[in-house]
Amino acid sequence: MANNESKTSPSGYNSARKQDVLIEVKNLKQYFNIKSSLGKKATVKAVDDVTFNIYKGETLGLVGESGSGKTTLGRSILRIYEPTAGRVIFSGVDITKLKKGKLLHYRKKMQYIFQDPYASLDPRMTVSDIVGEALDIHKLATSKKDRAEKIRELLKLVGLNTEHASRYPHEFSGGQRQRIGIARAIAVEPEFIVCDEPVSALDVSIRAQIINTLEEMQERLNLTYLFISHDLGVVRHTCDRVGVMYLGHIVELVESEELYKNPLHPYTQALLTAIPEPDPEVAKKRNRIILKGEIPSPVNPPSGCKFRTRCPFAKDICKKEIPEFKEHGSGHYVACHFAGKL
Amino acid sequence: MTNMNKSEVLDEKLFLPASDSEKATAEVMRPSVGYWRDAWRRLRANKVAMGSLLVILLVVLAAIIGPMLSPYAYDQINKGSENLPPSAQHIFGTDSLGRDLFTRTMIGARISLSVGVVAAIMISIIGILYGAISGYFGGWVDIVMMRIIDIVYSVPTILIVILLQVALKTPIDTFLNSANAPNFLKNLGVGLISIFFVLALLYWVDMARIVRGQILALKEQEFVLAAKVLGASNRDIIFKHLVPNCIGQIIVVATLKIPEAIFVESFLSFIGLGVSIPMASLGSLSQTALKGIYSYPYMLFFPAATISIIILSINLFGDGLRDALDPRMKK
Numbered sequence: 001m002a003n004n005e006s007k008t009s010p011s012g013y014n015s016a017r018k019q020d021v022l023i024e025v026k027n028l029k030q031y032f033n034i035k036s037s038l039g040k041k042a043t044v045k046a047v048d049d050v051t052f053n054i055y056k057g058e059t060l061g062l063v064g065e066s067g068s069g070k071t072t073l074g075r076s077i078l079r080i081y082e083p084t085a086g087r088v089i090f091s092g093v094d095i096t097k098l099k100k101g102k103l104l105h106y107r108k109k110m111q112y113i114f115q116d117p118y119a120s121l122d123p124r125m126t127v128s129d130i131v132g133e134a135l136d137i138h139k140l141a142t143s144k145k146d147r148a149e150k151i152r153e154l155l156k157l158v159g160l161n162t163e164h165a166s167r168y169p170h171e172f173s174g175g176q177r178q179r180i181g182i183a184r185a186i187a188v189e190p191e192f193i194v195c196d197e198p199v200s201a202l203d204v205s206i207r208a209q210i211i212n213t214l215e216e217m218q219e220r221l222n223l224t225y226l227f228i229s230h231d232l233g234v235v236r237h238t239c240d241r242v243g244v245m246y247l248g249h250i251v252e253l254v255e256s257e258e259l260y261k262n263p264l265h266p267y268t269q270a271l272l273t274a275i276p277e278p279d280p281e282v283a284k285k286r287n288r289i290i291l292k293g294e295i296p297s298p299v300n301p302p303s304g305c306k307f308r309t310r311c312p313f314a315k316d317i318c319k320k321e322i323p324e325f326k327e328h329g330s331g332h333y334v335a336c337h338f339a340g341k342l
Numbered sequence: 343m344t345n346m347n348k349s350e351v352l353d354e355k356l357f358l359p360a361s362d363s364e365k366a367t368a369e370v371m372r373p374s375v376g377y378w379r380d381a382w383r384r385l386r387a388n389k390v391a392m393g394s395l396l397v398i399l400l401v402v403l404a405a406i407i408g409p410m411l412s413p414y415a416y417d418q419i420n421k422g423s424e425n426l427p428p429s430a431q432h433i434f435g436t437d438s439l440g441r442d443l444f445t446r447t448m449i450g451a452r453i454s455l456s457v458g459v460v461a462a463i464m465i466s467i468i469g470i471l472y473g474a475i476s477g478y479f480g481g482w483v484d485i486v487m488m489r490i491i492d493i494v495y496s497v498p499t500i501l502i503v504i505l506l507q508v509a510l511k512t513p514i515d516t517f518l519n520s521a522n523a524p525n526f527l528k529n530l531g532v533g534l535i536s537i538f539f540v541l542a543l544l545y546w547v548d549m550a551r552i553v554r555g556q557i558l559a560l561k562e563q564e565f566v567l568a569a570k571v572l573g574a575s576n577r578d579i580i581f582k583h584l585v586p587n588c589i590g591q592i593i594v595v596a597t598l599k600i601p602e603a604i605f606v607e608s609f610l611s612f613i614g615l616g617v618s619i620p621m622a623s624l625g626s627l628s629q630t631a632l633k634g635i636y637s638y639p640y641m642l643f644f645p646a647a648t649i650s651i652i653i654l655s656i657n658l659f660g661d662g663l664r665d666a667l668d669p670r671m672k673k
Contacts, residue, residue: 080570080571080572103573107571107572107573111572112568112571114567118562119564119565120565120567121568122569122586122587123587124583124586125583125586133572137574138572181568230451
């Protein structure tokens with residue numbers, strides 16, 4: 001818990017993280033069986049053989065385009081989906097094998113903040129019931145009075161008016177609803193929260209507020225975040241490390257400053273040039289790498305390197321061999337045959 | 343390029359911050375209205391539905407206090423005033439035994455309405471449980487449960503109703519005659535109890551189907567995932583999140599089941615399988631009246647008209663309720 005103080009550097013980089021691994025994800029696979037219109041069975045490999053660590057107190061970003069498996073990965077870690085294979089080890093315990101009763105204990109430690117604040121709150125429940133449900137399930141309130149008091153505190157903590165506890169979600173704006181979602185997630189006093197694009201459904205003017213609230217909660221409650229986003233600007237601001245996903249694989253994983261300075265994977269390089277640049281003079285000079293085509297179907301992914309169909313540097317070896325997810329420089333993991341040579 | 347930009351001088355007044363009154367005009371929004379109040383607003387705008395509601399309330403009121411106001415009991419035989427046409431003394435006339443038809447019709451309406459309401463409640467309980475389990479768990483559970491519904495659906499209902507009625511009569515009768523049968527059940531009589539059984543056993547399928555459909559759509563919603571992440575049990579998810587979110591459809595179906603049950607009860611009583619004499623239901627009154635249809639047509643008119651009014655008004659009200667509670671279903 002002491003690693004909170006170590007978060008001193010202005011970039012938000014956490015130097016104490018190396019020691020404490022909170023979650024180990026090992027060879028995690030999440031396949032979905034689907035039936036095509038002709039009745040043929042097929043498998044969608046939404047997350048395919050992903051291995052990484054999440055350190056205590058850090059914010060690990062996860063970026064990638066739509067359909068790359070970011071959300072699925074987040075949900076598999078929390079066992080919202082039952083992983084097809086692989087392990088998720090939370091403080092030394094493999095939670096993928098836990099029975100339902102034992103899992104409840106870990107549900108309390110790991111929470112989820114949803115992308116869409118309109119769909120993720122039950123429209124027939126008041127705010128106090130939405131937040132209170134978390135308290136009820138884990139029996140965190142000793143009495144009715146205690147429950148009401150705890151709900152009040154939580155609402156205050158996330159910056160909501162406590163008098164609004166008896167209102168329904170539809171009476172709130174998007175940003176306020178997302179705060180309700182945050183209050184619900186932190187009600188059980190978790191250690192780890194998956195933030196699934198928590199600001200992408202919100203107005204640009206509200207985003208900063210919500211991100212600040214999330215950062216404030218992290219500092220106060222010693223939280224660890226897995227921050228899923230497709231907004232590279234937001235990720236740069238919030239995350240200590242960033243993983244880049246493509247077609248169910250993590251192709252690059254590195255400290256966020258390093259990622260922006262020295263991207264090694266061609267996909268990351270292309271993504272970074274796509275960040276909008278406010279200064280038109282700079283934008284003109286910039287060499288934007290435009291990727292050809294669409295992300296291939298996860299039902300029928302390309303052989304070898306999954307990115308080779310759109311990679312400007314693809315060679316024969318990319319077709320034949322799956323590139324290893326290897327360390328290039330300290331803590332800089334890349335899955336590319338030509339990492340460092342491009 | 344730069345020269346051109348300079349020539350396009352913009353008026354600085356355009357960039358002044360908005361005043362408070364200007365901000366207020368930008369914030370005009372529809373006042374936030376809750377689900378029920380919104381539904382009530384839509385229902386109130388529907389003249390047919392409100393008219394039907396008024397008629398239903400009048401019939402219910404008449405069924406409750408009508409027999410009390412009448413100077414005659416429903417089973418009171420008045421010697422010498424048999425087969426009287428409607429008059430000031432007997433507004434609906436009397437039957438072949440001299441019983442007051444107004445009192446009997448009101449009692450009949452009371453029986454019919456309570457059959458409708460009790461049946462709707464039983465249908466709802468069974469249908470909601472069945473539909474929720476089938477929809478929520480999905481997969482094989484769903485397939486098997488839906489095939490059972492298909493079977494119940496495909497049997498000719500009226501035929502089964504009659505068969506069940508006959509088959510159930512004896513066991514219920516022996517149960518009622520045993521010492522530990524509760525008193526209120528004895529008062530209901532064999533006929534009515536077996537009607538309840540029959541309705542509960544056969545008429546829940548629509549409710550189950552609709553609840554299942556709703557829950558299939560709802561269970562993919564993120565707030566259900568959120569409850570799962572919190573560790574909510576399946577029971578909590580079904581009864582705290584899913585069922586409350588389809589309460590609108592449940593109310594509509596339950597309302598539309600009331601006239602259906604009333605019709606079945608009247609029909610069964612009409613063919614002599616329903617309530618037993620001297621108790622009256624609208625169906626049994628019609629059946630008795632049929633014998634004297636050529637001489638005393640008014641005897642059939644009143645109970646038949648009451649059945650029609652009840653069924654029509656509840657059906658119209660149910661339609662209005664559907665439009666109000668579930669505006670998406672409206673074309």
